[in-house]
Amino acid sequence: xxxxxxxxxxxxxxxxxxxLLAGGVLAVRExxxxxLAVTGxxxxxxxxxxxxxxxxxxxxxxxxxxxxxxMRLTGRGPLRAGMRAAARRADAVAVACLAGASAGLMLHLxxxxxxxxxxxxxxxxxxxxxxxxxxxxxxxxxxxxxxxxGRTGSGLLERSAAVGAAAIYAAAHSIVWWRHPPVPxxxxxxxxxxxxxxxxxxxxxxxxxxxxSASAWKGTRPVFLARAGAAVAAVALAMxxxxxxxxxxxxxxxxxxxxxxxxxxxxxxxxxxxxxEAAAAILAARALIWWDRRRDRPAVNxxxxxxxxxxxxxxx
Amino acid sequence: xxxWGMVIDLDRCNGCSACVVAxxxxxNIPVAGEQEAAKGRAISWLRIERHLEGTWPDLNARxxxxxxxxxxxxxxxxxxxxxxxxxxxxxxxxxxxxxxxxVRFCANACPYTVRSFNYSEPEWPASYRNLLNPDVxxxxxxxxxxxxxxxxxxxxxxxxxxxxxxxxxxxxxxxACAQSCPTQAxxxxxxxxxxxxxxxxxxxxxxxxxxxxxxxHPRVTYLRAGHRGGTGEST
Numbered sequence: 001x002x003x004x005x006x007x008x009x010x011x012x013x014x015x016x017x018x019x020l021l022a023g024g025v026l027a028v029r030e031x032x033x034x035x036l037a038v039t040g041x042x043x044x045x046x047x048x049x050x051x052x053x054x055x056x057x058x059x060x061x062x063x064x065x066x067x068x069x070x071m072r073l074t075g076r077g078p079l080r081a082g083m084r085a086a087a088r089r090a091d092a093v094a095v096a097c098l099a100g101a102s103a104g105l106m107l108h109l110x111x112x113x114x115x116x117x118x119x120x121x122x123x124x125x126x127x128x129x130x131x132x133x134x135x136x137x138x139x140x141x142x143x144x145x146x147x148x149x150g151r152t153g154s155g156l157l158e159r160s161a162a163v164g165a166a167a168i169y170a171a172a173h174s175i176v177w178w179r180h181p182p183v184p185x186x187x188x189x190x191x192x193x194x195x196x197x198x199x200x201x202x203x204x205x206x207x208x209x210x211x212x213s214a215s216a217w218k219g220t221r222p223v224f225l226a227r228a229g230a231a232v233a234a235v236a237l238a239m240x241x242x243x244x245x246x247x248x249x250x251x252x253x254x255x256x257x258x259x260x261x262x263x264x265x266x267x268x269x270x271x272x273x274x275x276x277e278a279a280a281a282i283l284a285a286r287a288l289i290w291w292d293r294r295r296d297r298p299a300v301n302x303x304x305x306x307x308x309x310x311x312x313x314x315x316x
Numbered sequence: 317x318x319x320w321g322m323v324i325d326l327d328r329c330n331g332c333s334a335c336v337v338a339x340x341x342x343x344n345i346p347v348a349g350e351q352e353a354a355k356g357r358a359i360s361w362l363r364i365e366r367h368l369e370g371t372w373p374d375l376n377a378r379x380x381x382x383x384x385x386x387x388x389x390x391x392x393x394x395x396x397x398x399x400x401x402x403x404x405x406x407x408x409x410x411x412x413x414x415x416x417x418x419v420r421f422c423a424n425a426c427p428y429t430v431r432s433f434n435y436s437e438p439e440w441p442a443s444y445r446n447l448l449n450p451d452v453x454x455x456x457x458x459x460x461x462x463x464x465x466x467x468x469x470x471x472x473x474x475x476x477x478x479x480x481x482x483x484x485x486x487x488x489x490x491x492a493c494a495q496s497c498p499t500q501a502x503x504x505x506x507x508x509x510x511x512x513x514x515x516x517x518x519x520x521x522x523x524x525x526x527x528x529x530x531x532x533h534p535r536v537t538y539l540r541a542g543h544r545g546g547t548g549e550s551t
Contacts, residue, residue: 035434035436036418036433037457042355043423047424110417110457110459111458112417114398114417120398121398121399121415125394125395126396129397182421183391
């Protein structure tokens with residue numbers, strides 16, 4: 001592909017994403033004016049595509065935050081520069097995904113314009129309260145890391161933020177998951193998911209970061225990509241096994257529920273909003289990475305660059 | 317302070333649905349229409365579950381009126397992120413409509429599926445609009461609603477007793493469903509008063525509670541149908 005055709009392809013992708021975003025805005029307007037009835041959500045299937053997309057994007061985003069924190073904490077010696085560059089990409093992915101997740105979280109409510117009451121009438125026993133805290137905390141930590149908070153001096157603040165992100169991630173998938181389920185008679189099974197989901201989410205986040213860093217793949221040895229792909233496939237198979245085993249054990253240990261899930265067909269509005277969320281995430285991640293790389297450029301005309309230590313050779 | 321409770325004698329219930337109609341009229345429950353009902357969006361605070369036993373022609377139908385059980389350990393209360401549902405001092409499981417943001421966690425957590433979500437703005441046929449009960453707020457789109465044990469009647473009964481300078485007597489307060497039941501299958505009253513009808517009925521050997529295994533400790537007690545030896549008239 002020539003450089004000129006690549007530019008046009010890139011412009012076409014951006015235009016397509018902007019078109020999806022415009023459609024998503026119209027769909028949001030229709031849901032706000034018509035309520036959740038326009039989405040095809042029926043009783044008793046209370047969860048729709050927006051809630052599912054929230055779970056997907058929140059899992060991806062928070063895992064990217066965790067991944068970024070791990071890379072900041074473990075990057076030492078010759079790997080330091082590459083790890084920090086990868087961590088910034090992870091933070092960009094996290095911020096973009098968590099913004100989409102927040103939209104899904106709010107729009108699946110019956111009265112989304114009253115979401116602020118989750119803060120005013122904070123009820124820590126509710127899973128939704130923890131959803132909000134988890135997404136906000138991870139989003140803020142990633143945004144602050146991306147902005148370079150604590151980059152100067154000893155880096156204590158940066159490391160503290162990374163430790164905090166790791167601790168929040170671990171707590172959300174263990175204590176919060178167990179203590180605050182949406183069905184109190186069935187402990188465990190919070191909307192935040194249990195510890196077994198973490199490896200899969202982290203693997204998915206690693207893939208997302210790798211995709212978002214496609215421009216850094218130059219010079220990557222094919223054998224490394226093959227090994228990474230095999231590792232992701234192994235995690236996916238392990239997750240599949242654990243989920244099957246959980247489903248079987250749940251049937252044996254829990255009494256059957258008093259009701260069956262009802263039918264649900266996502267409406268066009270919901271599909272449009274999810275597509276717009278994906279487009280927004282792609283655009284935001286690309287924009288953040290572009291902005292971050294722009295900051296890495298060496299000093300020109302006497303202006304001081306923010307960082308000189310970055311290397312894009314994040315993968316050996 | 318009274319501790320409200322209800323007893324439903326399944327031996328007396330003949331499934332006439334008078335309680336359902338009375339509940340809808342008393343509590344301004346919107347009319348969903350055929351299409352919305354087919355989508356499962358009809359709102360009902362009280363439903364009659366029909367269970368068929370045997371095969372034709374030896375068929376026997378049993379009816380169970382199911383309404384909010386006003387559980388002592390209600391699963392719907394802790395999951396609400398805005399405290400729109402809470403347990404009152406008198407044991408009622410109250411719902412603050414104005415505070416509800418429509419998360420639907422409570423409806424998901426309720427093992428009795430007695431909470432309804434307003435998918436659309438409430439509608440009534442034109443001839444019904446002047447018949448709405450001014451004591452009960454009309455819920456709007458995006459809110460969850462459910463049985464309140466006719467809390468407006470409880471308040472009115474207590475106010476009337478206070479104004480008259482008399483103590484509240486057993487039977488002074490009747491929810492719409494209990495008042496309309498032609499077979500008097502539904503009894504409502506103070507569980508803390510050992511002489512009240514509801515306390516006496518709850519001590520019946522036929523007494524049981526729905527889905528007790530979930531540990532929600534419901535305040536509605538049912539009397540089993542078709543079992544001789546109880547205090548009720550059995551078949």
